[in-house]
Amino acid sequence: GEADGRGKEWKRFISYKGEGALPSEVTEPKIYIDKKALTVVLPIHGFAVPFHINAIKNASKNDEAEYVYLRINFQTPGQLTGKKEDTPFEDPDATFIRSLTYRSLNRTRFDNLFAAIQQLKKDVNKREQQKKEMAD
Amino acid sequence: MSTTEYGDIWHLEEHGKLRIGSSGISWKALEGGKTVNVPASELKWAEWTRVARQFQLRIGLKDTWRREAFDGFTRQDQDSVGGLIKQHFDLNMEVKELSWRGWNWGATDFRGQDLVFLIGNKPAFEIPLPSVANSNIAGKTEVSLEFIQPDMPKKSAKNAPDELMELRMYIPGTLPKDNDNEDDA
Missing domain, CATH: 2.30.29.220 (Structure-specific recognition protein (SSRP1))
Incomplete structure (x- = not known):
């Protein structure tokens, strides 16, 4: 079966080849969107952790009292999506980050980040679709 | 005895300054008076890593799991910090490579x-x-x-x-x- 994408070809992607490729603008523990590298850099306990847009499934945003919450959901096997899961994975048995949730008092900033992540995802999906159509 | 001071250095979410000298490594918050001190005799290892606040000096202590991390160094600080660690404590500061692949699995x-x-x-x-x-x-x-x-x-x-x-x-x-x-x- 292909419930976890086994048997399908996984297409390799990479954010940065090394530390030197990380944008020098990353100088504080804040979410940073690198459109050129199709990457969202997320702060995790002081580390700057890149996540390629292909690894990101979607994002969601919620308001709660004075805070705004931004949740990044990642592509993982075994998600109940309702439809047949056909995303291929490099290693379906690995440990996956499934989501990361951030909060901020800065609503405008998180609104902009949310919109930018959605736009990046949309652009990449569109490009993939065009590639597929060209190949057919 | 000489000590070298680095300003703009973070310990967790507090901003302060760090001193490296023959007696050890010490950090002091700019506000609130919090300090972190690691005497030279306790130092076991030192690492240099790219983190969110540019570069991190991470030091490990002998006979314990305790380690301390100081963020906010610049790329240009690497040679001087590594040199001081060698000079004062006879330790090689190791450059620790991270993964930058952008994957969410591992x-x-x-x-x-x-x-x-x-x-x-x-x-x-x-x-x-x-x-x-x-x-x-x-x-x-x-x-x-x-x-x-x-x-x-x-x-x-x-x-x-x-x-x-x-x-x-x-x-x-x-x-x-x-x-x-x-x-x-």
Whole structure:
């Protein structure tokens, strides 16, 4: 079966080849969107952790009292999506980050980040679709 | 005896200055008076890593899991910090390579009190276990970690930090392997 994408070809992607490729603008523990590298850099306990847009499934945003919450959901096997899961994975048995949730008092900033992540995802999906159509 | 001072150095979420001298390494917060001191005789290892606040000096202590991390060094500081560590403590500061692949899958491991997430055998990030407020197992394959937020004075919305509240992991290895694939066999 292909419930976890086994048997399908996984297409390799990479954010940065090394530390030197990380944008020098990353100088504080804040979410940073690198459109050129199709990457969202997320702060995790002081580390700057890149996540390629292909690894990101979607994002969601919620308001709660004075805070705004931004949740990044990642592509993982075994998600109940309702439809047949056909995303291929490099290693379906690995440990996956499934989501990361951030909060901020800065609503405008998180609104902009949310919109930018959605736009990046949309652009990449569109490009993939065009590639597929060209190949057919 | 001479000491060298670096300003703009962070210890967790506090801003301060760090001194390296023959007696050891010490850091002092700019406000509030918090200090971190590691005497030369306790130092066991030193590492240099690219982190969110540019570069981090991480030092390990003898006979304990304690380690301390100081962020905010610039790329240009590497040679001088490494030189001082060698000169004062006779230790080689190791440059620690991280994974920059951008993948969300890998493996977890423990290093002292840090949970390490490895991608292709290189760490992508570490989570200090004392920062975990709560953890839950949802179903058989999902683990969530909720984090303690540092007790800092609230900043204006404009300068508010991006606070990591929760991380969820999917760990398929805990499920019997050929159970979920039999349906369409």
